[in-house]
Amino acid sequence: MVSLTLTNVRPWGGDAVDLVLDGDRIASVVPAGSATPGGDALDGGGRLALPGFVNAHAHVDKSWWGQPWVSYGGEATTQGRIAHERAEREKYGIPSAASTTAVLREYLRHGTTAVRSHVDVDLGVGLRGIEAVRDAVDALGGAVEVEIVAFPQDGVMRRPGVLQLLDDAAAAGATSIGGIDPSAIDRDPVAQLDGLFEIAQRRGVGLDIHLHSGGELGAFEYELIIDRTLAAGLQGRVNVSHGFALGELAGARQAELLARLAEAGIGWSTVAPVRTAPLPWREMRDLGIPIGLGTDGIRDLWSPYGDGDILRIALGFARLHGLRYDEDLTYAVELATTRAASYVHRSVHDLVPGARADVVLLDAENVPDALMRAPRREVVVAGGRVVVDGGELLV
Ligand SMILES: [Zn+2]
Known part of the structure; x- marks a missing residue:
């Protein structure tokens, strides 16, 4: 069951995808715009996505x-x-x-x-x-x-x-x-x-x-x-x-x-x-x-x-x-x-199916750019929950 879809994000600076979450896990990663509607959606705006x-x-x-x-x-x-x-x-x-x-x-x-x-x-x-x-x-x-x-x-x-x-x-x-x-x-x-x-x-x-x-x-x-x-x-x-x-x-x-x-x-x-x-x-x-x-x-x-x-x-x-x-x-x-x-104690921690749904979205061109500028974390998803949006802490 889909609980949240992060649309139009770029994992590790690659092609834009939709990250489909099921509870606290990443369920699937599909090309941007192709996720089946269901659950909540959050527009990633083409931002760089990294694991938590x-x-x-x-x-x-x-x-x-x-x-x-x-x-x-x-x-x-x-x-x-x-x-x-x-x-x-x-x-x-x-x-x-x-x-x-x-x-x-x-x-x-x-x-x-x-x-x-x-x-x-x-x-x-x-x-x-x-x-x-x-x-x-x-x-x-x-x-x-x-x-x-x-x-x-x-x-x-x-x-x-x-x-x-x-x-x-x-x-x-x-x-x-x-x-x-x-x-x-x-x-x-x-x-x-x-x-x-x-x-x-x-x-x-x-x-x-x-x-x-x-x-x-x-x-x-x-x-x-x-x-x-x-x-x-x-x-x-x-x-x-x-x-x-x-x-x-x-x-x-x-x-x-x-x-x-x-x-x-x-x-x-x-x-x-x-x-x-x-x-x-x-x-x-x-x-x-x-x-x-x-x-x-x-x-x-x-x-x-x-x-x-x-x-x-x-x-x-x-x-x-x-x-x-x-x-x-x-x-x-x-x-x-x-x-x-x-x-x-995790066997996998990445933006891949089966991993805990920990995702960070940043306004950065690519990974080295994010490292050099360490820009504000625009969105943070922790265990499938949005805990930061627009840089603001929600918990
Ligand atoms: Zn110490």
Whole structure:
């Protein structure tokens, strides 16, 4: 049954088609003007159509979007930011469903319809952050889907009780558990990683580990992660976030690690920050190592930066790597959409029959033009529902 037809749109800048939706799915894609009438219709006006954006690394439990400005404070190190956040978050009511709803609405306005979010789990908030995120997703009627990574921001082994909380989170439905700097934060990388992998294997959940350490220390941590991924049979279920060291390593060392990461089916997510080493993205693509793009936290106690627009993150990725050719610029947009399907547990995420009906319409000539200008999202359809029309949020 047809519920909505988006007429006269150009998927990926190709020929004009009608996208026929049935509930939350794309039912068929037919030449423009040939869709059988039925259900509602929305005139796409010949606009460029892209799949909904996927934010593969976010912190929606503690972003502070739409709230009064909070001046940045704390020491400018990872440890300093963690301590600052612990000291201040309660004052701002973090975590809460209301602040998470605000940031998810902003994501939707930018066309993001699926998110993988790390959610803090620690001795202070317990699992309250996860509950707040679930409430926010429900408040938006499931328009934006959120995969939850239970995240031990404040450390694991140095905070006895956190491993149990991660186990509880996995038992309560978190699809992945996280980890953080097993050397720099816990100063006991083997213990942290053994603990995390034991839970992941026993509970059948994925792992997504923040690594900030550079150079050989970072490389050593990848090796520990690769060994455990292979031993636990968790190929395809493990991701490294940030992992700055990979871009810093030299030729043969880097190539050796890339081959082992590919063998272990370990993915990578990045926010393409300025002032970091470029990733060997061509080699990663050719080896089939997934790359996801994320916003990380936006406007939070860690950083005043970020607006939640994944298309702008893709532009940052293109700029960091000096991309110029159309096919490379299109690849950056694919990272923000189709190629990120596995980050949100989808087998397919594209403008094709059977995919979730997540569609973004923009006034752009083609995909590279959309990337360079990141124009307003004119229409956003999320799970078959129009959530943005004329650039205005409807939810
Ligand atoms: Zn993060």
